[in-house]
Amino acid sequence: MAVTLPPLQLVDQAGQPVSDVVARIEQSQTSTAARDQDAAVMDQVNLSFSPKVIAISTGTRVQFPNSDETRHHVYSFSPAKTFELQLFRGNEAPPVEFDKAGLVVIGCNIHDAMVGYIYVSDGQVYGVTDAAGGLTLPTFTAPESAELVLWHPDLEETLSLPLAGLDENGDLLRIELPMIQRQTKPEPAASGLRNRLQRYKTDDD
Structure with missing residues (x-):
């Protein structure tokens, strides 16, 4: 059966929009032409x-x-x-x-x-949120066990939400993300990038 999620809006704990969030549907296929x-x-x-x-x-x-x-x-x-x-x-x-x-x-x-x-x-079912934290995914088919997977560099870990638990009846699907609160004190540029690269060198996808 084809599934159409309402437009997504991703926000942080303060209700502010979060851009650059990757959202994808596991175990899914688009019901339209391939990308x-x-x-x-x-x-x-x-x-x-x-x-x-x-x-x-x-x-x-x-x-x-x-x-x-x-x-x-x-x-x-x-x-x-x-x-x-x-x-x-x-x-x-x-x-x-x-x-x-x-x-x-x-x-x-x-x-x-x-x-x-x-x-x-x-x-094939994925996208990246815009500056307003918004994203509209294409219509897709997926089993009941499928999940909405969310990733962002300021999330401690990838977030997986069962599709069956999402409220798909509204005009907007608003999801609050547990974002990491970065320190305001800037870290040395070199060590900051090296640490991030090293982190993702060893982490699971």
Whole structure:
């Protein structure tokens, strides 16, 4: 049977919208045409990855254009994908294919404060929340045991919610996330990125 969830809105404990949340439905298939996503883009703008978080299907190639004046050296040593794009500008770097499901943490070997995330999924039903914390998933089919899986870099762990327990009758499905309260004191840029990369090197997908 086809399932259509109402639009999602993801908020923190204070009721503020949370952007860059990856939401996906396990054990599901779209009831419409499969996603046409042969390529995706993660740009580099103002010494930041843009967008910071993208979600893709396995087999998708990602372009890493550099819109900054300075060169970048993009890399990852995540289990789902290890790669390195040495010093480059503009569109010099070749696309990278992500052929294994899992979380890939992206860094720049020149600018340690830069960090991005690529969430690679075996399924077709997924998306990333916008600046207002909103996301509308496509109509899908799934067994009763299926779950809504939520991931964000500031969640202590991935959150899994049984579909059977969600209130699907309203106009909006609002979900509060147990976000990590980051300290306001800035950590050294190098150690901050290295610690995050090391964390996702050892964590399960």
